[in-house]
Amino acid sequence: MSLHIKAQVKKVAFITLEGEVDSLSAREFQKEIERLAVEGPDELVLLVEKLEFISSAGLRVLIFAKQKMGTHLAVYIVKAPESVVETLEKTGLHHSFNIVDHYV
Amino acid sequence: MSLHIKAQVKKVAFITLEGEVDSLSAREFQKEIERLAVEGPDELVLLVEKLEFISSAGLRVLIFAKQKMGTHLAVYIVKAPESVVETLEKTGLHHSFNIVDHYV
Amino acid sequence: MDRITFPGTLDSLDGIRQLVKAQAQQAGLEKKPTYQLLLAIDEIATNIITHGYEAAGTEGPLDVLMELTDGQLCVTLEDEAAAFDPLKHQMPTEEFFALPLEERPIGGMGIHLTVNGVDEFRYEYAGNRNRNIFIVKTGAADAPA
Amino acid sequence: MDRITFPGTLDSLDGIRQLVKAQAQQAGLEKKPTYQLLLAIDEIATNIITHGYEAAGTEGPLDVLMELTDGQLCVTLEDEAAAFDPLKHQMPTEEFFALPLEERPIGGMGIHLTVNGVDEFRYEYAGNRNRNIFIVKTGAADAPA
Numbered sequence A, B: 001m002s003l004h005i006k007a008q009v010k011k012v013a014f015i016t017l018e019g020e021v022d023s024l025s026a027r028e029f030q031k032e033i034e035r036l037a038v039e040g041p042d043e044l045v046l047l048v049e050k051l052e053f054i055s056s057a058g059l060r061v062l063i064f065a066k067q068k069m070g071t072h073l074a075v076y077i078v079k080a081p082e083s084v085v086e087t088l089e090k091t092g093l094h095h096s097f098n099i100v101d102h103y104v
Numbered sequence C, D: 001m002d003r004i005t006f007p008g009t010l011d012s013l014d015g016i017r018q019l020v021k022a023q024a025q026q027a028g029l030e031k032k033p034t035y036q037l038l039l040a041i042d043e044i045a046t047n048i049i050t051h052g053y054e055a056a057g058t059e060g061p062l063d064v065l066m067e068l069t070d071g072q073l074c075v076t077l078e079d080e081a082a083a084f085d086p087l088k089h090q091m092p093t094e095e096f097f098a099l100p101l102e103e104r105p106i107g108g109m110g111i112h113l114t115v116n117g118v119d120e121f122r123y124e125y126a127g128n129r130n131r132n133i134f135i136v137k138t139g140a141a142d143a144p145a
C-alpha cells in the first residue's frame, strides 16, 4: 500500500455572522463582502451558527457575493440554524450554496 | 440585537494523505510541503482520515513543515485515526499541532 | 388593539421585530412560526420603507397593530406611501428559484417569503393607508375555556 | 522459525510491514498492538538502513524472523551493519517531548516509539549480526489446550 498525496493552497475568505441581518445591517455585510472580494478568494466560508435572523436583504448579499467574486466561487454556509436553512430552501439558494455542518 | 461581523482571508494549504508514510514515502510528503511552503500559507490543514500508517519519518516532515512555514503557522490534523493520534501524543507533538475532527 | 408608530426608516426594523416577537411569545407561538412571522413582517416593512417611501423621496409613519384573539395572532402594518398590493405583484415561479444565480434577477424574494411564511396574508387600502395584514394560528386558545 | 531476507534499502519497508502484519493477524493480535508493532519494526528497520548501511556507504541484508509461541509473537530483525544497541542510545526525556518545536532537535523519536510500542524489546549482537528483537503478547494461546 503506497501513499497518495493531494495538495493545494486556497485563498479562503471567512466571515462570521452573529446576530441579525435585516435590510439595515445587510449593508455592513455587503461592505465586508466588497472588502474581501478585492483579495480574490477561491472559496467563501460563512460561519453562521449564531446568525439569529436573515431577511431577503441578507440573501441578496449572498447572491451579490457570488456575482462579485465569480459565480464559480464555492460558498460554504456552515452550521446554519434550521430557520436560516428553511429560508435558503424556500428561495432556491440551497442549489447554489453548500449548506454544511463543517467546511472541512 | 445587532449584527457582529468578523471577516478575514487566509491562505490555507490543504494536504490529503492517504495510505502509509514510512521513511521512503515521507520524501514525497516532504516535497509537497516544500512546494506549498513557497506560497507562504497562513495555515496548514492535513486531512488524514485515510492515513493508515505514519512513522517518525513522517512526523519529522510535520516538524519540518512548521520550521519551513514558520513555527507560528497553525497546523490542523483533521480526522486522525486513533493510532496516529497515539503516536503524536507519545512524541509530544500534540502540543504543537491541532488534532481535530474538523478544521472549521 | 394597540397601535405603535415607528418612523418609516430601516432603523425601525429591529424594534418592530422585537415588539412582534414579544407578542408572539406571549401568544405561545412556537419558535419556527415566530421566525417566519418576523421574516414576513421584515420583508413587507422593508418594501414599504424602501419602495414606498424612499424610492418616492417621501417620509412617513409605519404603524404596527397587533391583536391576539382565540387561536390566532394578527399583525397589521399600516403606511401612508403610495398604494401597493403585494399580492398583485407577479410572484416568482418555481422555475425562477431553480435558475442558476447568474441567470436570476437578484431581488423578488421578499413577497414570496412573506406569503409562504404566515397562515394568511391580506392586503387592504383604506383611508389613504396601505394595510398589510399577517395572520398566524397560535394553536392555543387565548383564554382557557 | 522462518527467515525472510530483504535488501537493506528503504523500499523494503513496505514489504516488511505487510509480512509482519499478516503474521500478527494470524496470531490474533488486536489492531492497536499490531499497529504499534509495525511502527516499532519500521523505526528500527529504517535506522538499520539509513544509519547502519547508508551512512557507512555499505549495503547488506535485512532479515526478518518470526516466531509465534504460546501467547506471544516474536519478531527479529537481523542485519550486518556495524554493531549498534538502540537501548544504549540516550533516550529523549519527558522534558524533550514537551519542548516547543523550535527548541527541539528534529530526530530522536524512533527508538522512543520502538521501546514504547512493544511489550518487550531486546538487542543482541551475535555472529557479526545485530539482532533487534520485538515481543508482543497476543493474549491468545497459539494452540487451544
Ligand SMILES: Nc1ncnc2c1ncn2[C@@H]1O[C@H](COP(=O)(O)OP(=O)(O)O)[C@@H](O)[C@H]1O
Binding pocket: A056, C043, C047, C048, C051, C052, C081, C083, C084, C086, C089, C106, C107, C108, C109, C110, C111, C112
Ligand atoms: N410597498 C411597495 N411599494 C412599491 N413597490 C413595491 C412595494 N413592495 C414591493 N414593491 C415592488 O415589488 C417588487 C418585489 O418585491 P420583493 O418580492 O420584496 O423583492 P425585492 O424587494 O427584493 O425586489 C419590488 O422590487 C418592488 O418593485
Ligand SMILES: Nc1ncnc2c1ncn2[C@@H]1O[C@H](COP(=O)(O)OP(=O)(O)O)[C@@H](O)[C@H]1O
Binding pocket: B056, D043, D047, D048, D051, D052, D081, D083, D084, D086, D089, D106, D107, D108, D109, D110, D111, D112
Ligand atoms: N542502526 C544504527 N546504526 C547507527 N546509529 C544508529 C542506528 N540506529 C540509531 N542510530 C543513532 O541513534 C539516533 C536516534 O535514533 P532514533 O531514535 O531512531 O531517531 P532518528 O533516527 O530520527 O534520529 C540516530 O539519530 C542515530 O544517530
